Amino acid sequence: MGFNNPDVSVDVFPYLRVYRDGTIERIAGTEVVPAGHDSETDVLSKDIVIVPGTGVSARVYRPNFVRKEQKLPLVVYFHGGAFCIATVAEPKYHTSLNKLVAESNVVVLSVDYRLAPEHPLPVAYEDSWAALQWVASHVLGEGGQENWLKDYVDFEQVFLAGDSAGANIAHHLALRIKDSDLGQHLKILGIGMIHPYFWGITPIETEITDRFRKELVDNWWLFVCPSDKGCDDPLINPFVDGASDVAGLACDRVLVIVAEKDILRDRGKLYYEKLVKSGWQGTAELMDIEGEDHVFHIFEPNSVKAKGMTKRLASFFNKGKAPVL
Incomplete structure (x- = not known):
């Protein structure tokens, strides 16, 4: 230190x-690993620039073997890291997404948004929104040229997902898209939220007694977001003063995953409870993983509980999917 x-x-x-x-x-x-073929999962990946003007890029993943007549769901993924660390090339994230693709049989677009403090918030949100616009360009015939999306993706089955800060981003994009022109053309079926990063000035539940970690999370947010509202900025506290109407989420399903030992757990459960009571017309699910801490699956991808979580996500992404005959 x-x-x-x-x-x-x-x-x-x-x-x-x-x-x-x-x-x-x-x-x-800070570690990076190249894209390519992962022999353990038989998943392919490659890096692409999606917004040349800003340099925003992505790593796209797909199963090695896909039948030509088969189109796969697309998961647009946003990595965690408190908005200030990690990239799509970070080895732990790369491993995690290889496993997710193999288990789910989906295409994943992992967005490499720009980080604070060089690019303070809301830059990460704007970069992520630009990535969604780029995805939509493949639907609208407006210049989207990525073959892995054109050849393998069913654009009727698009999901947002992310862990920690990435789950926060997914929430905000799903709110923004509903009343936008983009929402008229790109339908989001669901959001997979892993240990979502929401917060607030007034402590709740575990935050009241765990003062050390409460102060850590306070400091992380105040560092990345130059706002006079602090930890009650609507970007981090979606329920402050009615700032966010979660009933306006533009999707049909939400899966919120929390972990028992995570200081963010109570905020994730609160999000789920508020969503269920909001009048939102979709279906919400909560997965509470006992004995684990924040993003444990990134650090222990081969643990029984990490594998169980990946299977739950795979089921979420494939629910209601018509079989290929």
Whole structure:
């Protein structure tokens, strides 16, 4: 940690440090692995630039063997990392998504949005929205040229998914798309939310007694989002002063996954409960995983509970899917 280092101006433990000369040192989420063929899962992946003007890119995954007559669901995925670390090439995320694709038999587009503090919020949301627009360009015949989407995707089966900060992004995109022109052409069937990153100034449940982790999460948000509303900014607290009407989610199904030891668990459960009571016409599911902490599946992808969670997501993405005859 850099608390005693006079050259460090901000220490965002355990993610990064900002030095007085402006240098940013990321401590976590810096490793990268190339795209390609994963022999364990027989999944293919490749990197593509989707917004040349900003450099926003993505890593797209598909099963190695897909029958020509078969079209697969598309999962647009947003990685976690508190909006300030990790990329689509981070090895743990790459492994996790290979396993998800293999289990679910879907195409995944993992969006590499830009990170704070170089690009403070709401840049990550705008980059992610631009990625959805790019996906829609393949539906509308407006220049979408990615063959893996054109050849293998059923655009009647599009899902949003993400973990932590990525689940937060998925929520906001599903709200934004409903009344947009984009929503007239790209239908989102469902959202898979893994350990969603929601928060608030006034502590609830475990946050009241776990002051250390409460302060950590407070500091993470205040670092990435320059807002005078702090941890009650509607981007992080969707229920402050009625800021977000979750009944307006533009999808039919939502799966919220929380973990027993996660400091964010109670916010995830609150989101599920508010959604169920909101008058939203879709179907909400809650999966509460005992004995595990935040994004445990990223760190222990071969554990029994991680595999069980992946199977639950696979079932969610394929529910109601017509078989190929």
